[in-house]
Amino acid sequence: MVDKQNLRWWGDFSVPAEQWSRWQVGPLHLFARAMTDEWRIAWRSEADADFNDVVIATLEADEPDTEDLQLARFALEHPGTDLRLTPRLADLPVVVTPETPLWIPPGETALLFVGTLVRIAIMQATDEAPVLMEIPIFRPSDTWFGANTRFGELCYASKTRARTRADLLGHMPHRAFTPVEIVNEGGDMFNVEQLRIPVTALHLYETDHDQLWTDAIRFTRKSGPNNAEFDIIGGSSHLPTAATELSKPRAPLQRKTVIQAFSSLFN
Structure with a gap:
C-alpha cells in the first residue's frame, strides 16, 4: 500500500554510519551504507513496473542478500553520512x-x-557534489523509433492508459506525468498508435502533493501520418498550480520544432 501522506522519497537523508538503510520507490529496492572512506550502494527492481510501494530510509537489521542485488562502491575522502536522492527524467x-x-x-x-x-540520481548531500550514479527505477525495454534502421533513434518503450483527466491519475510515485495535447489539423481521422514523448527536452517539477510532473507539450499534426509540430506549452493550465522545478532538460529543443512524433515501424 502507498502511504499517501508521505510519497516524497527524494531529498536529503542522514543515515547512520556502518549500517544499511533501505528505500523502496515503486519497483526499486535501494540500499545505502556510509563507511569510513566510501559509500556502498546496492539495488534491485521488481519484475512489475506498476509496483507502487514507498519506503523511506529505514534501517536494515541484517545485511541485504547481495546475491539478488547489484552493488557499487564509491571511494571518497570525506564520505559523510548524508545522502541526496533526486528524481530525473529518462x-x-x-x-x-x-x-x-x-x-x-x-x-x-x-x-x-x-x-x-x-530515474534516481544519487550523490552526497553537499553543495556541488557530483552525481555518484543514476539508477532507473525500472529498466524499460528498448525500441527503435523511425522509418527504417538508418533513420530514427533508440528510445524506451512503455504502455500508457492515456488518461484524459488529471484526477484519474492516482498515486504513482515513480512516474512523472506529462500533459500532452494532440491537435489533428489533418483532413482525416487520426489513430494514435504510438507517441514519442521527448522527455529529454522537458523540465521536471514536484508538487505540494508529492507528485512529479513535466512541462506540458503539444503535438500539432498538419498532414502526413508521422510528423508533427512540437511545442512546449509555457505556463500551461494543465499543470498543478504549485509546482517547483527539480531539474532542467537534458537536451533542450527549440520551440515549434517539427519532429517525428507518431508511429514506429521497427520495434
Whole structure:
C-alpha cells in the first residue's frame, strides 16, 4: 500500500554510519551504507513496473542478500553520512503505446496525461557534489523509433492508459506525468498508435502533493501520418498550480520544432 501522506522519497537523508538503510520507490529496492572512506550502494527492481510501494530510509537489521542485488562502491575522502536522492527524467525519449485504441477526428484536440518512469540520481548531500550514479527505477525495454534502421533513434518503450483527466491519475510515485495535447489539423481521422514523448527536452517539477510532473507539450499534426509540430506549452493550465522545478532538460529543443512524433515501424 502507498502511504499517501508521505510519497516524497527524494531529498536529503542522514543515515547512520556502518549500517544499511533501505528505500523502496515503486519497483526499486535501494540500499545505502556510509563507511569510513566510501559509500556502498546496492539495488534491485521488481519484475512489475506498476509496483507502487514507498519506503523511506529505514534501517536494515541484517545485511541485504547481495546475491539478488547489484552493488557499487564509491571511494571518497570525506564520505559523510548524508545522502541526496533526486528524481530525473529518462535519458532517452519514451515511445508510449495506448492500452486501448485512440482516435482523434479531424479538427479535434485531445488532452492526455502520460506517466513515464523516472530515474534516481544519487550523490552526497553537499553543495556541488557530483552525481555518484543514476539508477532507473525500472529498466524499460528498448525500441527503435523511425522509418527504417538508418533513420530514427533508440528510445524506451512503455504502455500508457492515456488518461484524459488529471484526477484519474492516482498515486504513482515513480512516474512523472506529462500533459500532452494532440491537435489533428489533418483532413482525416487520426489513430494514435504510438507517441514519442521527448522527455529529454522537458523540465521536471514536484508538487505540494508529492507528485512529479513535466512541462506540458503539444503535438500539432498538419498532414502526413508521422510528423508533427512540437511545442512546449509555457505556463500551461494543465499543470498543478504549485509546482517547483527539480531539474532542467537534458537536451533542450527549440520551440515549434517539427519532429517525428507518431508511429514506429521497427520495434
